[in-house]
Structure formats: structure tokens, C-alpha cells
Amino acid sequence: MNDKYIVYFISRAKANMIKFIENKLKENKLDDLIPTHGNILTALYESDKNLTMKEISQKIGKDKSTVTSLVNRLITLGYIEKEKCTKDKRVTYIGLTQKSRDIEDSFNFISSQVKETAYSNFTEDEKKEFLRLLRKLSSNFKDANN
Known part of the structure; x- marks a missing residue:
């Protein structure tokens, strides 16, 4: 397995997600x-x-x-x-x-769109496993920084 691009893909995913949220905020006049x-x-x-x-x-x-x-x-x-x-x-x-x-409904709608987009094409098991792995990754870096 070629895992040398992990930081790249995490960074790209974050950048794409931020751009998605910015677009949704703009669409909703927020x-x-x-x-x-x-x-x-x-x-x-x-x-x-x-x-x-x-x-x-x-x-x-x-x-x-x-x-x-x-x-x-x-x-x-x-x-x-x-x-x-x-x-x-x-x-x-x-x-x-x-x-x-006053913006809570719009805010919740955008949040649901973020989740829906993030997990599209994921099975329930994949969602659980992905979250478990992200927590593990985060914990690894947290431990290394302490």
C-alpha cells in the first residue's frame, strides 16, 4: 500500500470541505x-x-x-x-x-448538506470505521505532541 500521500489527501479533503461550506454560506446569504x-x-x-x-x-x-x-x-x-x-x-x-x-434553520440545513456530502457513497459500517480511524489518527498526533 502506498501511504505516502496521507497528509496530501487529508489536506485536500479539508480544503474541499471548507470551499463547500463557504459556497453554502454564500448561497444562504450568510x-x-x-x-x-x-x-x-x-x-x-x-x-x-x-x-x-x-x-x-x-x-x-x-x-x-x-x-x-x-x-x-x-x-x-x-x-x-x-x-x-x-x-x-x-x-x-x-x-x-x-x-x-433567526439563522438556525439555515445553519442546520447547511450542516446537514455537509454531512450528506461527506458521507455520500459510504455505507453505515464505512462511516463508523472512518470515524474510528480519524479518531485514532488524531489521537496518534495528540500523543506525539505531548
């Missing part, structure tokens, strides 16, 4: 958003409550500085808002605005 904003919005939509930066960071697997940058941009765009905790002023909660609630 081109002020970028694909990585979707991770934060998904975390907030799924939690159905306000989250701290730390909670968002853990849910989406990104470091706090990256999350802070993305959150600040989403605040500027009006999709989310910050709220200080009344009990502990050091804690800031991030919550959805009406603008983000």
Missing part, C-alpha cells in the same frame, strides 16, 4: 460567517444555554485564544453576546442573539 464560526454556533445551539469560553473551547477542541478571536468576531457580527456572571465577575458567558436564532 457569507459574513466563515466555516470555523460554525463550531462555536453549533456548541451554543446544542447546549441550549450560555457557555463560558472554557466550555466552548473544550467542546470544539480549540485553544482559548483561538476561541476568543472567533467569539469576538461573532460578537461584532451580532450573532452572539457576552454576559458577565453575577456571582463571579471573572466568568463571562457567551450566548446566542436573536440574529443567530
Whole structure:
């Protein structure tokens, strides 16, 4: 088996997926958003409550500085808002605005199109195995970095 192109194919798949998402955002008049904003919005939509930066960071697997940058941009765009905790002023909660609630159906539709496209021509067993292998690959690199 010739496996020397693994990084190339992973990179190409990611680039093609990002382009697909960008096109879908544009088609749905959501081109002020970028694909990585979707991770934060998904975390907030799924939690159905306000989250701290730390909670968002853990849910989406990104470091706090990256999350802070993305959150600040989403605040500027009006999709989310910050709220200080009344009990502990050091804690800031991030919550959805009406603008983000208004796009939730479109957002979910785009997400379903991404999944549908990603897994087209995959059997259920192939989906499970692919996910298992991706987790293993990710874990290998995580372990090597620690």
C-alpha cells in the first residue's frame, strides 16, 4: 500500500470541505460567517444555554485564544453576546442573539448538506470505521505532541 500521500489527501479533503461550506454560506446569504464560526454556533445551539469560553473551547477542541478571536468576531457580527456572571465577575458567558436564532434553520440545513456530502457513497459500517480511524489518527498526533 502506498501511504505516502496521507497528509496530501487529508489536506485536500479539508480544503474541499471548507470551499463547500463557504459556497453554502454564500448561497444562504450568510457569507459574513466563515466555516470555523460554525463550531462555536453549533456548541451554543446544542447546549441550549450560555457557555463560558472554557466550555466552548473544550467542546470544539480549540485553544482559548483561538476561541476568543472567533467569539469576538461573532460578537461584532451580532450573532452572539457576552454576559458577565453575577456571582463571579471573572466568568463571562457567551450566548446566542436573536440574529443567530433567526439563522438556525439555515445553519442546520447547511450542516446537514455537509454531512450528506461527506458521507455520500459510504455505507453505515464505512462511516463508523472512518470515524474510528480519524479518531485514532488524531489521537496518534495528540500523543506525539505531548
